[in-house]
Amino acid sequence: MNFVVRELSDLAPVHGALVALSRVNSAHVDIEAEARLPHARFWVASPTSDDEPVAYVLVWLVGDEIEIIDVATAVTQRRRGAARALLSTLLDAYGSAGRKAAFLEVRAGNVAAIGLYLGLGFERTRVRRGYYSNGEDAHEMYLALPRVSVSPQRTEHAANAPSVTASNGAKP
């Protein structure tokens, strides 16, 4: 399945969808608070440019790296490649723009997210024991940019285009 992936310059038109997506994750990201941060960036994926986002990523720009703060796909839209298309596109965009690495923390028991990140080329760098308030460990994951082994997705980049179309990278 193909997705239109874009970085949001204005959150207002998709605010409701973003709030809903942010509540998918137990972290319950505060969209308004994040939107006020100068280093926060929001990216979304939609089936077409007319559709509401079905997945979003919140990124922080940290020096010459990026931190993936939150990733979520609507429950009814999972396992269709939305998160992979979204992350592939933004990782390649930031790599091309000169960012040196991406990093994140994920719950040790979050099999879906860890599978997603490993598939994109992230490596586990450290386990932080009892990191979360329920005692669960965190896995720190790291990916050098630009990515050297590009996933089998097909991405169409147009100069200065506000959005790109990315496939889910699934093999035919």
Ligand SMILES: CC(C)(COP(=O)(O)OP(=O)(O)OC[C@H]1O[C@@H](n2cnc3c(N)ncnc32)[C@H](O)[C@@H]1OP(=O)(O)O)[C@@H](O)C(=O)NCCC(=O)NCCS
């Ligand atoms: C993790 C999450 C974002 C994945 O979104 P998604 O759009 O369904 O993911 P994709 O369809 O792009 O899947 C890409 C790959 O991730 C892995 N993956 C995704 N869901 C998985 C699952 N339920 N179990 C195992 N692996 C899974 C697979 O490797 C998959 O590739 P495949 O389908 O070819 O096997 C989604 O499950 C979600 O929103 N979870 C709740 C929020 C969350 O935990 N966010 C992460 C915070 S760190």
